[in-house]
């Protein structure tokens with residue numbers, strides 16, 4: 001059992017879709033029809049009227065492309081962070097010769113609203129405003145779900161574009177996409193398709209920002225995806241598109257609210273079982289994402305993860321960076337957001353912990 005917070009286990013229908021013969025994306029209209037149906041279904045999952053595009057490339061492509069497409073050399077970007085992915089946005093801004101300003105909070109706390117407002121006010125007063133701000137909805141390495149509303153209110157008040165990494169929350173819990181200028185997802189998290197595709201919801205304001213910036217790259221430029229009626233910027237990943245199309249259709253058929261509830265129940269069960277074993281959550285319960293549970297088990301996480309794999313053939317994750325050996329992560333997202341599966345996983349954790 002693959003039970004990591006992405007890539008997740010892939011259901012049989014999705015794997016079978018990948019094995020079918022595919023139309024040539026540059027020559028046959030059947031491919032474009034499938035692509036447009038996928039984008040329409042993604043608007044339903046995102047719960048948005050914004051355009052949704054699906055470039056070929058792993059989730060990281062979306063993060064990098066958002067910055068490459070919006071940020072011109074010298075542009076200031078407010079990078080709001082309480083985790084590794086939030087910090088990472090500042091590196092992308094640096095790579096594209098923008099000027100990142102990192103406003104960081106501890107990894108187990110919420111965003112620092114006072115510091116964010118102070119940075120926005122300072123930028124306005126000094127007449128050197130931010131082009132965009134970056135945020136992360138679910139910080140997967142620590143299982144922390146951020147409350148985006150109050151930050152989006154501030155960004156609206158100061159007229160700053162928002163770029164949100166919702167890769168590991170999208171589909172499993174509500175994301176306020178209509179309030180976000182660029183909202184990023186990826187195929188291998190809640191969608192439970194193989195890694196390889198980035199999903200991007202783009203507001204009209206963000207498209208206008210890109211038109212004005214005139215991005216110079218090709219692979220990391222989102223603009224050619226705005227209108228693909230004359231063709232895709234490069235040969236699309238046809239088998240991945242077929243798989244994601246089937247995966248997203250499954251979610252749409254189940255219904256948004258039903259999928260959210262399934263995630264909530266799986267998360268609750270995981271946390272109840274953890275509490276029975278005396279395991280602490282890393283962020284507190286109110287901040288924990290319905291898609292992933294991070295247990296804080298200092299210096300023991302790797303040993304437990306290895307024993308669960310060796311003895312029970314269940315693959316869990318530890319964390320990244322400084323917390324690698326202190327956090328054990330159970331990814332109950334997408335196909336794995338299932339109370340019975342969570343019970344099997346936690347039975348194995350129980351056998352190893354005791």
Ligand SMILES: *Cc1c(COP(=O)(O)O)cnc(C)c1O
Nearest residue numbers: 006059060085138140165167168
């Ligand atoms: C998985 C994930 C990504 C995509 O990057 P990976 O290389 O798959 O780790 C981006 N952002 C977040 C928050 C993720 O969880």
